[in-house]
Amino acid sequence: MRARFAQRKLSGLAPLMLALPAVVAGCQRANPPMNTLAPKSDYANWIYSLFVEVTWLDLFVLGIVVVAFVLAVFVFSRRAGEGEAASETHTDMRLELAWTLGPAFILLLIAIPTIRTIFREEPPAPPADSLKVTVIAHQWWWEFRYPGTPIVTANELHIPEHRPVWVSLRSADVIHSFWVPALGGKRDVIPGQVNHMWFIANTPGEYYGQCAEFCGDSHANMRFRVFVDTPAQFAAWEKAQEAPPVQPAAGTRAAKGAAIFANSPCTACHTITGVSKGYIGPNLTHLASRTTIAGGIMKNDPKDLKAWIENPVGLKPGANMPALGLRGPELDDLVAYLGSLK
Amino acid sequence: MAQLLYITPGAAIAVAALGAIYALGARRAGRALGRDRKIMFGWAMVALLLALGPMDAIGVGHRFFLVHMIEHFTLTLIVPPLLILATPDWMLRPWMLSRPLRPVLALLTKPLVAFLFFTLLFVGAHDPLILDAACHREALRIPIHLLFIVAGLVMWWPVMSPLPEFPPLSYPHQILYVFLLLIPMTAVAAPITLAHQVLYTWYMPAPHPLGLTPMEDQVLGGLFMWIVDGLFLMCVFSAIFFRWSQQEEGSQPGPGAPRRAQLRAVPTPHARV
Amino acid sequence: MTAEAAVHEQFEQHVHPGASVYVTVAAFLVVLTALEITVFYVQALAPVMIPLLLILSAAKFVLVAGFYMHLRYDSYVLTSIFGFALVIAAVLLISLLLLFTYLSHHLWFAVPLARILLPGH
Amino acid sequence: MAAQPKAIPAEYPSYLKGDPISWLNTIDHKRVGVLYGVSALFFMMLGGIEALLIRIQLFEPNNTFLSAHVYNQVFTMHGTTMIFLVVMPLLLGFAANFLVPLQIGARDVAFPRLNALSFWIFLSGAVFLHMGWFWHHGGLPDAGWFGYANLTERQYTPGMAIDFWDIGLLILGVSTVMTGLNFFTTIVTMRAPGMTYMRMPMFVWSILVTSILILLAFPPLTVGLIFLFMDRFFGTHYYQAVAGATPILWQHLFWLFGHPEVYIMALPAFGMISEIIPTFSRKPLFGYPMMAYSLILIAFLSYGVWGHHMFATGMGPVADATFAITSMLIAIPTGIKIFSWIATVWGGSLKMTTAFYFALGFIVEFTIGGLSGIMHAAVPIDLQQTDSYFVVAHFHYVLFGGVMFAILGAFYYWWPKVTGRMLSEKLGKVQFWLTVIGFNGTFFPMHFLGTWGMPRRIYTYGSGMGWTFWNQFETVSAFILGFAFLLMFINMLRSLRDGEIAPADPWDARTLEWSIPSPPPAFNFVTVPSVSGRDAFWARKYGTGSHGAAAVASAGDPPNGEAEAIHMPEPSFFPIVLAAGLLLCGLGVVVAWWRLIMAGGVILFLSIIGMAFQYPTFGQHTHETEAASGGGGEDLRKVGLWAFIGSESVFFATLIATFMVYKSRSMGGPGADVLEIPLTSFSTFILLMSSLLMVLALAATQRGDKTWQRVWLAGTVLFGLIFLGDQAYEFTSLYHHGLGFTTDLFSQCFFTLVGFHGFHVFIGVVWLSVLLVVSFMDRLPKSRALSVELAGLYWHFVDIVWVVIFTLVYLMQKVKGA
Structure with missing residues (x-):
C-alpha cells in the first residue's frame, strides 16, 4: 500500500503544500496598521475571538475533507487498469446522515456566539455615559462633530480610552463605510439614514481607518485616523479645539496669509471660526493640530500643504477642491497662516 | 415539578376514549394490530396526555406563552400524524365509508379544503380575541384544542392517507402541499414575533414562571412557531422527496410500453402496495 | 399519429369545463369585486378591512387561476411552476416590507430578544 | 408521431459542416452553443487582461500605472465581464446548450429559434456594455459590477458609461x-x-434548478435597472435620499438577484463535477437523490440569504440574525455535495486525466472557498471582512477555484465531443499545475491582506500599510495563472489543427451524449433512445444499470424499418436581425437620437412579426423531434408560458413591494386619496369580463365554432381597449390633480406599477389582435386551440395581477404603510 501511495502523483496536496508555508510566512509579518487581528476595543475583541473560534472549526472541517480526499484518491482507490473493478457502491444512508448532521452541529456551534454578538453590538439605545460623535462622510474625506460642543474636525477622530463611544454616521453624498479595523467592524454610511455603532477603546494609540464602500474616483484616498487618548490627553485636546482660532501677530507672514485667505475663494468652502463659513470642505479652524491633510493621504507639513493647494485634483483624483492658481510668495504666506492654526 | 405530572380530567377522558375506540375497532374487525402500530398509538397517547395535561397547565394556567405554543405544535403536527400512522386502513374503512360520513369526508379530504380548513382554524385560533377567550374559559379551550387535533388529521390526510378510497396526493403534489403549509405558519408566527406589544391580555399579568417579561415570552413563542414548526414542515417535505426518489428509481416501465402512458404514470404511493 | 391527432388527444386528456362553468365563475368574480368595494366604503368595516380585502382578492385570484387558467384541470407540473413562483414572490414581498418597515426603524422587539439571548448582559 | 419513414442519409455529417453564413442563421443548439463558447472565450481574454491590469496597478504602493478613473473602469468591467460575459455564457450558453439535449436524448431544445x-x-x-469606449463622454462603466446606488445617479456619475451599463445589463437579462x-x-x-427525474444525469438536474433560479432571480434585477434608468432619464427618485427614498432599495433588489446569481454560476459547475468524477472513477455518483435534493435546497435557500451582502448597512439585529442563520444553513447541502463527491472517488478505479485533475482540484479549492464563506455568515466577522480583500479571496476561491476549475475540467472532458479532436493531455497537465500554483498564489494571500485591513476596490495604497509584499507576490502569481490560460489556448489551436481524431466515447463514459459520434450529427440521435435506468449509456455498454436494472438500448442505429422521420426546424435570420434592432434601439436611447430609436424599433417590430409568421403553422412550431413529454402530458409551449408567468409574478411582486415600501415613506404630494375608486372599479369589472370572453373564445375554438370564436376574441380585444382607455383617462385626470410622474415617491411608484401593468395589457391586446386576424384568415381551426389557450393564459395572468393591484393599490389607499 505504501509503495503504491508513494508512486502516485500528489495532485490534491498541492494547494495545501503551497498554502501552509504561506500561512506561516503570513503570520510572521510585521504588524500592519490596519490589522484586524490586533483588536484594541471590546467590540473588536468580540469579533476577534469569534474569528479565532470559527477559524479553528474551519480548519477542523478542512482537515476532515482533506484527509478523506487523500484517503479516497491515494489509498482506497485503484488506478484504471490495475485489475480490480471499481466498486458499485452508490449510497449509504448512515454516511449521508452523518455528513448532514455533523455540519449542522458545527454550524450550531458558530450560530450561537454569532447571534449573541449581533445583539450585543446593536443595542437599541446608546450605552450610559457614552461619548457621542457624529461622523459625516463626504466624497472623499471625513468630518467629525462632537454634539454639544463646537468641535468640528476632519479626517482625525479623537476619543478617550475606557469610555463607550457612540458613533452616529451620516453621509453628505453617496454611500461610504466607516471602518477602523482595530476598533471594530464596518458600518455603512448611507445618505438619508443614520447608522450607529459603539465600542470601548482600551489602548491609547493611533489607529488607521479607511472608507470601505466604493464611493467613486478617490475611494482609495478616503482615509482617516483615530487617536485613542488617555482621559487627560483627551480633555486637553477638547479644550484646545473649543478655543477660537489663533490670530496671527501683525506683520508676520501668517498675518499676510490670513488676509489672502479671507479674500480668496477658499472661504466659500472652508470654515475658520470667525473668519469664514463654508461647509463644503473641511473645517480649518484648528488645521495645524492635525497630522494629515487631504483625506489622510498626505502629511500636514508646509511642503505637502503647498503641493496640495497647488494641485488638489492631481493628488486626489476627482477632488472638489479646485487649483486656485496661487503661487510664489502668496502661496507661502497662505501655508504659513494655515500652519499657524494650532 | 408537580405540574409536570398533572393530568387534567379532560385529557384523561380524551385519551381513555381514544384508546377504547382504538381497541374496540381492532376487536370488531377481528384483526391483529401489529407491534409497530401499537407503539405509534402509544406515542400518540403520550403526546396527547402531555399536551392536554402539563403543557396546558403551564402554558395557560401559569401563563407561559411559549409552552402554550409548544402545546399547539404538539396537537397539530405531532399527535395527528402519529394517529394516522397507528390506524390501519381496515379499521377506518367501515365507518369512513358509512353512508352519512362518506360525503363529508370526501369533501374534507380534498387537499384544497383540508388546507383551507386547517389554515382558517389555525389562523383564527391565534387571533387575540379568541385565544384570550379560550384561556379564560376551559369550556372553550378544550373544544378548540380537540378541534386542533381534528384539523391536524384533516391536514395530514392528503399526505399520509392509508385509504385508497380517499387517496393521498402523488408525491410531487405532497411536496407542494406541505411547502404551501409554510405560508399559514409564517402568517401566524411573524406577526406574533414582530408585534409592538403583548397581544394577549391573558399573558400580561406577571409573574412569569421563569421570570421572563410577557413581551419576551411572546417573542419566544412566536419564534418557536416560526422556526420549529417551519423546520418540521421542511423535514417532512424533504422526507417526501426521498420517498419520491425511491419510487422513481424503483419503477421499471417496460421498454415496449407506449411512450405517453409510460411517462404519465405517476402512480400514487399505493400503487406499489 | 399526425400532429392534429396529437393535439386532439391532448384535449381529450384534459377536459376543460364548458361555458356554463365559466359564466358561473364570472358571476362569482363580480360578486366578490362588489363585496370588495363595499368593504372599502363601509366605515364600520374599517378595523378588519385589510384581512377582508386580502381574503376577497385571494379568492378572486384562485378562481381565475383555477378555472380560467385551467390549473384545476391541467397537470400538477403547471401548478407547481406557478405555485413555486408565487411562494418566492410572496417571500420577496413580505420580507422587503418587513425589512423596510419593522426592521430598519423600530427595534422594540430587539429589546426582549437581546434580554433572552444575553442573560448576563 | 410516426409520420412515414423518410430516407436517412447513410452518413451523418457533423453539425460543424456547412458554409460560414449558415452560422448566422443557425438554430441548432450545438452551433448556438459553440457561438456562445467562442464569444465567451474572447471575453475571457478581455476579462483576463483586465485582471492583469489590476494586478500590475497594485504591484507597488502609490503606483501610477493606471489612473484612478481607469482603474475603476477596469475593475468594474473585470467583474461584469467575468460574470455576465464569461462564466454564465460558458456554463449556460455553451455547456448547457450543447449538452442538455444530448444528455436527455433530445434532438434540440424546446424553442430553437428562441435559443438563437x-x-x-x-x-x-455584450457589445453594448463596451460601447462607451467609442464616445468621448462615455468611457467604460466605473461604478463596480454591483453598481451601488446612489453613486450611479447622474448627479454623481454623469456621462454615458452607466447608461451603457444599465441598458447593457437589461439586454443581457x-x-x-x-x-x-x-x-x-x-x-x-x-x-x-423512460428518463424520469431520478434518472436524469446530475448535470441536467443542475441546469433544471439553475433555470428556475434564473427565472425567479432576474426579475428583481430587471426592476432595479428599470428604476435606475428612470432615475437617470426621467428624473424620478428611486435611489436618492430625497423625498424619503433610499439607496438601500437598490442593494436589496440587486442582491435579491445577486445571491441566487452566485448559485446560477455554481450549480452548473456542481453538475459538471458530478459528471466528470463518476466517469473517471468508473463508479456511479454516490448518493444521487441526496445530490439532487441538495441542489434544490441550495436553490430554495439562496432566496433567503441576500441580506448577508448587506450586514454593514444596518438592517437591525433581527434581520442580521435571520440572514446569518439562513446563510449558514446553505453550508449543509454544500457539505453533502463535497462529501458525496469524495465518496464517489472512494473505492473507484481512477483514470487520471486532465479533466479529472481539475475535478479533484475543484473539490479542495472549493472547500476552502466554502469554509471562508461560513465566516461571512457570522455577522460580526463579516463586518470586519466585508469589502476587504478577504472577501475577494473568498469569492475567487468559489468562482475560480470552484466554478472555473469545473469549467476547465469540463473543457477537457467534453472538447472531443464538441470538436471531434483530442486535446494534449501532457499540455493539459502542465496547465493544471500552473493553474493550481498561479491561482493559489494569487488568491490565498488575499486572505492575509484582508485580515490586515486592505479594502477592496482601491486603486492604490500607502507604503506603510504592510501590504506590499503579498501584493507583489500575487501579481507574479497572476501572471503564472495568465500563462496557464495561454497554454490552454495553444492546446486548443493545436488540437484543432492536427489533434488526434476523437472516437465517440473516448473516456468510457456513462451518459447518452457519448453514445453518438464525435462531433454529433445535426439531429443528434438517429433514433430517440429509450432509458430505463441512471447512467443510461454505461448500462447499455456493460449490461447493468447502476441499480442492477437491465438497460435496454435502442439508440445508435435505427431498428428495422422503425426509423422516425427527422425534421429539423428551418434556420432563421430573424434572431440576428432582431438583436441588431435591439442594439440600435438601446444605443438611440443612450445617445438621445430619436431617429436611431425609430430605426431600431422598426427593425425590432418587423423581425418579431416576421418571426411569428415564419413557419406556415404560425407560431405553432410543432416539434416533430419532441421525444417524449414529461411535463405531465402538457405541451411544451404551455409549460414555457407558465414558466414565463412565474417569472413575471416575481417581476410584479418586486414592483408591488417597492410601491408599498415607498408609499409609506412618501412625503408631500397629494397622496393616495386622489385615486378614484368608481372609475377603477369599472376598469376591474371590464378586465374580469374580458377574461370571461377570453375563455369563451377558447371554448368556441375547442368546439370548432368559428363565428363565436371571432365574436369572443373581438370582444376581448374591445374590452382590453376599454380598459386601456380608462387608464389613459385616469392618468390624465391624476395629472390634472397635480400627481405627475415625479411628484413624489407615491406617484412615481404608482405610475410605474400601474403603467407596467397597462403595458402588459397592451401586449395582450396586440397578441389577441393577431389571433383575430389569423382567425379571419381561417387559420385558427380546432387543432390550433392551443394558440388561443396560450394567449388566454397570458391574458388571465394580466387579469390576476390587476386583481392584486386593485386591492393593494386602490382599495388599501387609506392604509398608511405596513
Missing part, C-alpha cells in the same frame, strides 16, 4: 431569462422515454 435569439441578444448586450425559460421547458418536457 438568446445568443444574438447576449452578443448585442432578457437573453438570460430566455435561456432559462428554454432549458426549463426542454428538461421538463423533452426527456427521452
Whole structure:
C-alpha cells in the first residue's frame, strides 16, 4: 500500500503544500496598521475571538475533507487498469446522515456566539455615559462633530480610552463605510439614514481607518485616523479645539496669509471660526493640530500643504477642491497662516 | 415539578376514549394490530396526555406563552400524524365509508379544503380575541384544542392517507402541499414575533414562571412557531422527496410500453402496495 | 399519429369545463369585486378591512387561476411552476416590507430578544 | 408521431459542416452553443487582461500605472465581464446548450429559434456594455459590477458609461431569462422515454434548478435597472435620499438577484463535477437523490440569504440574525455535495486525466472557498471582512477555484465531443499545475491582506500599510495563472489543427451524449433512445444499470424499418436581425437620437412579426423531434408560458413591494386619496369580463365554432381597449390633480406599477389582435386551440395581477404603510 501511495502523483496536496508555508510566512509579518487581528476595543475583541473560534472549526472541517480526499484518491482507490473493478457502491444512508448532521452541529456551534454578538453590538439605545460623535462622510474625506460642543474636525477622530463611544454616521453624498479595523467592524454610511455603532477603546494609540464602500474616483484616498487618548490627553485636546482660532501677530507672514485667505475663494468652502463659513470642505479652524491633510493621504507639513493647494485634483483624483492658481510668495504666506492654526 | 405530572380530567377522558375506540375497532374487525402500530398509538397517547395535561397547565394556567405554543405544535403536527400512522386502513374503512360520513369526508379530504380548513382554524385560533377567550374559559379551550387535533388529521390526510378510497396526493403534489403549509405558519408566527406589544391580555399579568417579561415570552413563542414548526414542515417535505426518489428509481416501465402512458404514470404511493 | 391527432388527444386528456362553468365563475368574480368595494366604503368595516380585502382578492385570484387558467384541470407540473413562483414572490414581498418597515426603524422587539439571548448582559 | 419513414442519409455529417453564413442563421443548439463558447472565450481574454491590469496597478504602493478613473473602469468591467460575459455564457450558453439535449436524448431544445435569439441578444448586450469606449463622454462603466446606488445617479456619475451599463445589463437579462425559460421547458418536457427525474444525469438536474433560479432571480434585477434608468432619464427618485427614498432599495433588489446569481454560476459547475468524477472513477455518483435534493435546497435557500451582502448597512439585529442563520444553513447541502463527491472517488478505479485533475482540484479549492464563506455568515466577522480583500479571496476561491476549475475540467472532458479532436493531455497537465500554483498564489494571500485591513476596490495604497509584499507576490502569481490560460489556448489551436481524431466515447463514459459520434450529427440521435435506468449509456455498454436494472438500448442505429422521420426546424435570420434592432434601439436611447430609436424599433417590430409568421403553422412550431413529454402530458409551449408567468409574478411582486415600501415613506404630494375608486372599479369589472370572453373564445375554438370564436376574441380585444382607455383617462385626470410622474415617491411608484401593468395589457391586446386576424384568415381551426389557450393564459395572468393591484393599490389607499 505504501509503495503504491508513494508512486502516485500528489495532485490534491498541492494547494495545501503551497498554502501552509504561506500561512506561516503570513503570520510572521510585521504588524500592519490596519490589522484586524490586533483588536484594541471590546467590540473588536468580540469579533476577534469569534474569528479565532470559527477559524479553528474551519480548519477542523478542512482537515476532515482533506484527509478523506487523500484517503479516497491515494489509498482506497485503484488506478484504471490495475485489475480490480471499481466498486458499485452508490449510497449509504448512515454516511449521508452523518455528513448532514455533523455540519449542522458545527454550524450550531458558530450560530450561537454569532447571534449573541449581533445583539450585543446593536443595542437599541446608546450605552450610559457614552461619548457621542457624529461622523459625516463626504466624497472623499471625513468630518467629525462632537454634539454639544463646537468641535468640528476632519479626517482625525479623537476619543478617550475606557469610555463607550457612540458613533452616529451620516453621509453628505453617496454611500461610504466607516471602518477602523482595530476598533471594530464596518458600518455603512448611507445618505438619508443614520447608522450607529459603539465600542470601548482600551489602548491609547493611533489607529488607521479607511472608507470601505466604493464611493467613486478617490475611494482609495478616503482615509482617516483615530487617536485613542488617555482621559487627560483627551480633555486637553477638547479644550484646545473649543478655543477660537489663533490670530496671527501683525506683520508676520501668517498675518499676510490670513488676509489672502479671507479674500480668496477658499472661504466659500472652508470654515475658520470667525473668519469664514463654508461647509463644503473641511473645517480649518484648528488645521495645524492635525497630522494629515487631504483625506489622510498626505502629511500636514508646509511642503505637502503647498503641493496640495497647488494641485488638489492631481493628488486626489476627482477632488472638489479646485487649483486656485496661487503661487510664489502668496502661496507661502497662505501655508504659513494655515500652519499657524494650532 | 408537580405540574409536570398533572393530568387534567379532560385529557384523561380524551385519551381513555381514544384508546377504547382504538381497541374496540381492532376487536370488531377481528384483526391483529401489529407491534409497530401499537407503539405509534402509544406515542400518540403520550403526546396527547402531555399536551392536554402539563403543557396546558403551564402554558395557560401559569401563563407561559411559549409552552402554550409548544402545546399547539404538539396537537397539530405531532399527535395527528402519529394517529394516522397507528390506524390501519381496515379499521377506518367501515365507518369512513358509512353512508352519512362518506360525503363529508370526501369533501374534507380534498387537499384544497383540508388546507383551507386547517389554515382558517389555525389562523383564527391565534387571533387575540379568541385565544384570550379560550384561556379564560376551559369550556372553550378544550373544544378548540380537540378541534386542533381534528384539523391536524384533516391536514395530514392528503399526505399520509392509508385509504385508497380517499387517496393521498402523488408525491410531487405532497411536496407542494406541505411547502404551501409554510405560508399559514409564517402568517401566524411573524406577526406574533414582530408585534409592538403583548397581544394577549391573558399573558400580561406577571409573574412569569421563569421570570421572563410577557413581551419576551411572546417573542419566544412566536419564534418557536416560526422556526420549529417551519423546520418540521421542511423535514417532512424533504422526507417526501426521498420517498419520491425511491419510487422513481424503483419503477421499471417496460421498454415496449407506449411512450405517453409510460411517462404519465405517476402512480400514487399505493400503487406499489 | 399526425400532429392534429396529437393535439386532439391532448384535449381529450384534459377536459376543460364548458361555458356554463365559466359564466358561473364570472358571476362569482363580480360578486366578490362588489363585496370588495363595499368593504372599502363601509366605515364600520374599517378595523378588519385589510384581512377582508386580502381574503376577497385571494379568492378572486384562485378562481381565475383555477378555472380560467385551467390549473384545476391541467397537470400538477403547471401548478407547481406557478405555485413555486408565487411562494418566492410572496417571500420577496413580505420580507422587503418587513425589512423596510419593522426592521430598519423600530427595534422594540430587539429589546426582549437581546434580554433572552444575553442573560448576563 | 410516426409520420412515414423518410430516407436517412447513410452518413451523418457533423453539425460543424456547412458554409460560414449558415452560422448566422443557425438554430441548432450545438452551433448556438459553440457561438456562445467562442464569444465567451474572447471575453475571457478581455476579462483576463483586465485582471492583469489590476494586478500590475497594485504591484507597488502609490503606483501610477493606471489612473484612478481607469482603474475603476477596469475593475468594474473585470467583474461584469467575468460574470455576465464569461462564466454564465460558458456554463449556460455553451455547456448547457450543447449538452442538455444530448444528455436527455433530445434532438434540440424546446424553442430553437428562441435559443438563437438568446445568443444574438447576449452578443448585442455584450457589445453594448463596451460601447462607451467609442464616445468621448462615455468611457467604460466605473461604478463596480454591483453598481451601488446612489453613486450611479447622474448627479454623481454623469456621462454615458452607466447608461451603457444599465441598458447593457437589461439586454443581457432578457437573453438570460430566455435561456432559462428554454432549458426549463426542454428538461421538463423533452426527456427521452423512460428518463424520469431520478434518472436524469446530475448535470441536467443542475441546469433544471439553475433555470428556475434564473427565472425567479432576474426579475428583481430587471426592476432595479428599470428604476435606475428612470432615475437617470426621467428624473424620478428611486435611489436618492430625497423625498424619503433610499439607496438601500437598490442593494436589496440587486442582491435579491445577486445571491441566487452566485448559485446560477455554481450549480452548473456542481453538475459538471458530478459528471466528470463518476466517469473517471468508473463508479456511479454516490448518493444521487441526496445530490439532487441538495441542489434544490441550495436553490430554495439562496432566496433567503441576500441580506448577508448587506450586514454593514444596518438592517437591525433581527434581520442580521435571520440572514446569518439562513446563510449558514446553505453550508449543509454544500457539505453533502463535497462529501458525496469524495465518496464517489472512494473505492473507484481512477483514470487520471486532465479533466479529472481539475475535478479533484475543484473539490479542495472549493472547500476552502466554502469554509471562508461560513465566516461571512457570522455577522460580526463579516463586518470586519466585508469589502476587504478577504472577501475577494473568498469569492475567487468559489468562482475560480470552484466554478472555473469545473469549467476547465469540463473543457477537457467534453472538447472531443464538441470538436471531434483530442486535446494534449501532457499540455493539459502542465496547465493544471500552473493553474493550481498561479491561482493559489494569487488568491490565498488575499486572505492575509484582508485580515490586515486592505479594502477592496482601491486603486492604490500607502507604503506603510504592510501590504506590499503579498501584493507583489500575487501579481507574479497572476501572471503564472495568465500563462496557464495561454497554454490552454495553444492546446486548443493545436488540437484543432492536427489533434488526434476523437472516437465517440473516448473516456468510457456513462451518459447518452457519448453514445453518438464525435462531433454529433445535426439531429443528434438517429433514433430517440429509450432509458430505463441512471447512467443510461454505461448500462447499455456493460449490461447493468447502476441499480442492477437491465438497460435496454435502442439508440445508435435505427431498428428495422422503425426509423422516425427527422425534421429539423428551418434556420432563421430573424434572431440576428432582431438583436441588431435591439442594439440600435438601446444605443438611440443612450445617445438621445430619436431617429436611431425609430430605426431600431422598426427593425425590432418587423423581425418579431416576421418571426411569428415564419413557419406556415404560425407560431405553432410543432416539434416533430419532441421525444417524449414529461411535463405531465402538457405541451411544451404551455409549460414555457407558465414558466414565463412565474417569472413575471416575481417581476410584479418586486414592483408591488417597492410601491408599498415607498408609499409609506412618501412625503408631500397629494397622496393616495386622489385615486378614484368608481372609475377603477369599472376598469376591474371590464378586465374580469374580458377574461370571461377570453375563455369563451377558447371554448368556441375547442368546439370548432368559428363565428363565436371571432365574436369572443373581438370582444376581448374591445374590452382590453376599454380598459386601456380608462387608464389613459385616469392618468390624465391624476395629472390634472397635480400627481405627475415625479411628484413624489407615491406617484412615481404608482405610475410605474400601474403603467407596467397597462403595458402588459397592451401586449395582450396586440397578441389577441393577431389571433383575430389569423382567425379571419381561417387559420385558427380546432387543432390550433392551443394558440388561443396560450394567449388566454397570458391574458388571465394580466387579469390576476390587476386583481392584486386593485386591492393593494386602490382599495388599501387609506392604509398608511405596513
